Amino acid sequence: MTILRLIQNRFLTMLAVLAVAAGLSAPSAKAEMRDYVLDPEHLTVAFLVHHIGYADTLGRFNRVEGGFRFDEESRTLGGGEIVVHTESVDTGHQRRDDHLRGTDFFNVKEHPTMTFTFADGEPVSDRTGKVEGTLTLLGVSQPLSLDVTWNKSGRYPFGAKPYVMGISARGTVKRSEFGMMYAVENGWVGDEIELIIEIEAIRQD
Numbered sequence: 089m090t091i092l093r094l095i096q097n098r099f100l101t102m103l104a105v106l107a108v109a110a111g112l113s114a115p116s117a118k119a120e121m122r123d124y125v126l127d128p129e130h131l132t133v134a135f136l137v138h139h140i141g142y143a144d145t146l147g148r149f150n151r152v153e154g155g156f157r158f159d160e161e162s163r164t165l166g167g168g169e170i171v172v173h174t175e176s177v178d179t180g181h182q183r184r185d186d187h188l189r190g191t192d193f194f195n196v197k198e199h200p201t202m203t204f205t206f207a208d209g210e211p212v213s214d215r216t217g218k219v220e221g222t223l224t225l226l227g228v229s230q231p232l233s234l235d236v237t238w239n240k241s242g243r244y245p246f247g248a249k250p251y252v253m254g255i256s257a258r259g260t261v262k263r264s265e266f267g268m269m270y271a272v273e274n275g276w277v278g279d280e281i282e283l284i285i286e287i288e289a290i291r292q293d
Contacts, residue, residue: 121166123292124253125155130288133172138278147188151176155289156206158253160241165209165219172202192270199226209236219257225266234259234285249290257285 134148149172156168174194179185189196206221215238223232239254264272264279271277 121157121159121164123155123157124168124289125292126153126170127249127252127288127290128153130286132284132286133170134284136282136284138280140276144278144282145179145184147177147179149173149176150178163211163214163217163238165206165217167207168205170204172204174200174202193268195226202226204232215239223261223266225263226268228266230261230265232259232261234283250293251291253287253289253291255285255287255289257283257287259283259285 131152132148133152134146136144136146139145151173152170154168154170157166158164159166175189175196177185177188177194179188188194194202202223202225204221204223206219209217209219211217217236217238219234219236221232221234222229234257237256239256241251241253243250244252260283261281262279263281272279
C-alpha cells in the first residue's frame with residue numbers, strides 16, 4: 089500500500105468517525121405515523137372579514153371535526169382532513185348569522201359542510217411549517233396554504249386524554265374564488281377572509 093493510499097484511508101476513517109459523532113450517520117427507521125383526532129372541546133376555527141371598511145367582524149364555527157397523521161420524530165405530516173359544519177357559523181348576532189346561512193353566503197341547505205384536505209406539509213423550522221391543501225366550499229375546490237406552528241406535545245395533565253398536540257394555524261382565502269360574491273363589488277363585505285385555527289388533537293394510543 090502506498091503512503092498516499094494509507095493517508096486517504098485514514099482520512100476516510102476519520103470522516104466516518106466524525107459523522108457518527110455529529111449524528112450524521114445513516115438515519116434509523118422512521119417512527120410509525122400516529123393518528124390524531126381533533127378535540128372538539130379545545131378547537132377554534134374562526135375568521136375575520138372587513139365590514140364596510142369600518143372594522144373587522146369576527147366569526148367562528150361551533151361544529152368542526154377531523155384528524156391527521158403525524159410522525160413527531162421526523163416531523164412528517166401524513167395527511168388529514170378538517171370538516172366544518174357551516175350551519176354552526178356564529179358571529180354573536182342572530183340576524184347576521186341567519187343571513188350567512190342563506191344563499192348569499194354559505195348556502196347551508198345545499199352545502200352543509202366545507203372541507204380542508206391535505207396530504208403533507210413542509211417544515212420551515214423546528215416548530216413551524218406550511219401545510220398545502222384543498223379547501224372545498226360551495227362545491228368549489230381551491231388550493232389553501234396554512235402557516236402552522238406546532239406549539240406543544242405531551243402527556244395531558246388531567247382527564248382521560250393520554251397525549252395531546254397543540255397547533256396554531258393562519259391563512260387567507262378569497263371568498264369570490266368560491267362563487268361567494270355578495271357585497272364584494274361594492275366593498276361592504278370584504279373579499280379576503282383571514283382564517284384563525286387553534287387545535288388540540290388527541291393522539292390515538
